Amino acid sequence: MRRKPATPSPVLDRAAPELYLSRELAALEFNFRVLAQARDLRIPLLERLRFLSIVANNLDEFFEVRVAMLKHHHMFGSAAPGPDGLSSGDLLTRIRKRVLDLVDQQYDTWQHELRPALDAENIHFLTRDDWTPLQKRWLQGYFENEVLPVLSPLGLDPAHPFPRILNKTLNLAVVLKGRDAFGREGHMALVRAPRSLPRIIRLPDEVCDGGDHYIFLAELLQGFVDLMFPGFKVAGSYQFRVTRNSELMVEEAEVDNLARALSEELIGRGYARPVRLEIGNDCPKAIVAMLIANFELEETDVYRCDGPVNIIRAGTIYDGLDRPELKFPRFIPQLPAAFNGTLCKFDVLRQRDVLLHHPYESFAAVIDLLRQASQDPAVLAIKQTLYRAGVDTPLVDLLVEAARNGKDVTVVIELRARFDEEANIRLATRLQEAGVQVVYGVVGYKTHAKMLLIVRREDEVLRRYVHLSTGNYHQSNSRSYTDIGLMTSNPGVGEDLHKIFQQLSGLGPVIELKHLLHSPFTLYRGVLEKIERETAHAEAGRPARIVAKLNALNEAQVIQALYRASQAGVEIDLIVRGACTLRPGVPGVSDRIRVRSIVGRFLEHSRVYWFGNDGAPELYCASADWMERNLKRRIEVAFPILDEALAARVYEETLANYLADNTEAWLLDDSGHYTRAEPGEQPPHSAQQWLLAKLIPSVV
Incomplete structure (x- = not known):
């Protein structure tokens, strides 16, 4: 049935900065959705701990790549603002504010939700205040036999300058009082934890009263720091961790052998320019100032942690614990x-x-x-x-x-x-x-x-x-x-x-x-043409719809085409797991665009594009998101599902199913804020659980 053609869209600037969210801030917001999984009481406890570690890992990569590049552009003024119109300086200021919120929530989750819940399940992360005399004796023996022999504490003076600190490694800054062998009064020292040492130590059953007991390596080092500096009084020890730029800068067009050039640059990656300093909450301002000066950072690059600076390591206990009741049910993937x-x-x-x-x-x-x-x-x-x-x-x-x-x-x-x-x-x-x-x-x-x-x-x-x-x-x-x-x-x-x-x-x-649609040649053009075809259908009064499942969406011309399609009357549903810079629901611009993100047990990674095409739908699966880099600067392929039955199955399983999710879906509004979907009067529906039930005969 033909419908009445849409009223012509008002003429407005679809490239206006206020119609775009920041790519970096949108990527950061994804981690709040992951952190919500760590706080969700419906999720098994050890899975919640794993989600907390995922947030920490994502934040590391965010600083190593996105913040590092922004700081580089800000320093050299080498990048124009993106579609959102924000300068690198403005973005860095906004990023810091959101990261401070994320870090506060992250450690609040650890201290007040996960640790108490783990204790209730007889899984304990011990601090120095928790050690029994028996545990302390065992830990001292472990420290003296396994840890101390591989440490090289370094006192700082003109002959012993600040050492090179490897990216994302655990370190202690130690304040010493007393005279050394040469008559000099107390000084500062550093302890670098070699990568050969385990960051989480499990105490043996014989020194524990049942259950599983762990300590972070930082707790062990701080607990016996005096043994590293005999003859001195330790006035304080403070853990810290520095994050460095990890984006390789090889100019491919200027090297004869890419593999050799990359190998050479990888050697120095661990010591590239610092971008973030994480330090314990108890660290005095004077020590922080000394570290800031050494790493050539600013106070705005410092993030204080109410707990271990390498909280990412907490999740490493997951694989070693045989507690199936605290994990997602196991399943065996099936052959087709x-x-x-x-x-x-x-x-x-x-x-x-x-x-x-x-x-x-x-x-x-x-x-x-x-x-x-x-x-x-x-x-x-x-x-x-x-x-x-x-x-x-x-x-x-x-x-x-x-x-x-x-x-x-x-x-x-x-x-x-x-x-x-x-x-x-x-x-x-x-x-x-x-x-x-x-x-x-x-x-x-x-x-x-x-x-x-x-x-x-x-x-x-x-x-x-x-x-x-x-x-x-x-x-x-x-x-x-x-x-x-x-x-x-x-x-x-x-x-x-x-x-x-x-x-x-x-x-x-x-x-x-x-x-096949092939990037950087036909894929970008093909996506735009198919969006424009739906727009033409809507303008002619024919049914028009687009549904796409992506990891990220930020390509400005694609977004502008989607805005125009929405104005013409095309109904558009976007399932975007991570960063989405399109603003849905803007009156007169994106009224017909809806954006949702699914965050669940599995990482959503499939890319599927569906175009209604006036009753002759086309469905593509792809390696490419609708991002500038994927569509213009990568070799990518989008492949059609030509078998009608298989295309119908992909639509049902990856699109219709996800649009019906009302338990693990997050809905994006025009301000960039996500709200978790609620079942309301509808039965609860989890897309991933539905697929497990549909495709797996039994879940253990």
């Missing part, structure tokens, strides 16, 4: 029904496409496909991208085996996958030594696409088998991230992928693709 009872994946894929929805369905299907390919005499070539592979993936062993079995194996490795650079350099070296052709992608464009192509000879014909995914070839992530994978032998898709691999390895010209 299409593969049940069938040994040969190629036989299945010749007949039909197969969809994988991780973590509910097993990543083992991908491994099995590659295993068969590595051993099958009919397979001639294997081509794969690796962005993050992880240390436990058998995929690398299979690629090595395939090369040794005479297959032509090409692997595109992204050396600049942030914080995985060193691991990827080692991976590239291993593959090259096995005879695999390793390609480092394209200078200036990170290869973020997730692609596997297998070429097999069948009855004198070459057939291509393809795996495309929204997530990395990382086995651990596949158990905790939600992602969509597609296996297909569709000739058109295989031909497209063949062309993309040719372009990556041969640095060929721009290519024309039949099915």
Whole structure:
């Protein structure tokens, strides 16, 4: 049924700064939603502790990358304001205010919610005031035998200047009184905790009255700090931690060998420019001033902690505790029904496409496909991208085996996958030594696409088998991230992928693709065109709708296109896990746009785009968010789900299901504030729990 055409939109500046939220502040807000998980009494206790650690880890990366770059731009005046119109100085001021709020809530959660709850479950994090005489004797023996021999306390004087402090390591600043062997009056000293020492120590059962007892390494060091400085009186000891810029600055166009240049820069990453100083609440102002001066920071770079400065370490007890009642119920990911009872994946894929929805369905299907390919005499070539592979993936062993079995194996490795650079350099070296052709992608464009192509000879014909995914070839992530994978032998898709691999390895010209959208070439244009097509449908009085599930949204032209679509009458639902800079619900601009974020047991990672197209809907899954970097500065792929039944399944499971969530969803308003959805009169619905019930026969 045709509807009345929408009233023409008023002419206004869709690029006006007030229509955009700050990317950095939006990213920071995500951590408040994660912290809410740590405070949610409906979530098992050890999972809440894990969420607290995730917040600390996210905050580390936020300072290492986003704040570091903002401080660099502020210092050198090298960046124009973004779409939100905020200067780097304004942003840094606003970031500090929100981080102070986040840190206060983080430590309040630790001190007043999680620690008491853990104590009630007989899991104890002890402070020095909690030690019994028996525990103190054991801890002193542990300190003298295991810790003291590897410490190198350093007194500070002109001959012993302030040492280099490694990024994110635990340190103590110690105030000493008394005369040293050379007659000099008391002084300052530093104690650096080597990385070889465990940051959390479990006390043995024989010194505890039942339960599990832990202490932070900082508590141990402070408890026996006097043993490090015999002959002195310790007037005070204060833990601190410095965060440094971790963004690598290799200019790819100016180096002859990217792998060697990255290796050299990685050596210095741990000692790059400081951006944040975390210090205990009890540290005197004079000590703080000394540390600020040494690290060349400002007072606004200091964050006081009401507890251990490395609170991130609390979550490390999770894996070692056998307390299933305090964790999410275990489940076994299932193999797709299409593969049940069938040994040969190629036989299945010749007949039909197969969809994988991780973590509910097993990543083992991908491994099995590659295993068969590595051993099958009919397979001639294997081509794969690796962005993050992880240390436990058998995929690398299979690629090595395939090369040794005479297959032509090409692997595109992204050396600049942030914080995985060193691991990827080692991976590239291993593959090259096995005879695999390793390609480092394209200078200036990170290869973020997730692609596997297998070429097999069948009855004198070459057939291509393809795996495309929204997530990395990382086995651990596949158990905790939600992602969509597609296996297909569709000739058109295989031909497209063949062309993309040719372009990556041969640095060929721009290519024309039949099915896939390819960044930085057709994906950006394709997204805009499909939004504009919906706008045209709405203006002509036809039904028009867009639904997209993303990790982040910040590309200004895409946002402007969505604003115009909303003004034309297009109904738009966006499921954006993290940073979203679009303001929904602005009268006359984005009335028809709704934005929600899902934060639950699994990290939402799948990207799905759906366009109504006047009754002939199109659905794409992608490796790319609607971010400037993904659409313009990366190698990305969006792949259509051509099988109508599978497309309907993806829509139901990743879009309709998430739009119905009223327990783990957060709703964004036009001010940038998120409010948790409530069931109200509707039955409670958790998208992730619904998928567990639908796709897993039994959850342990």
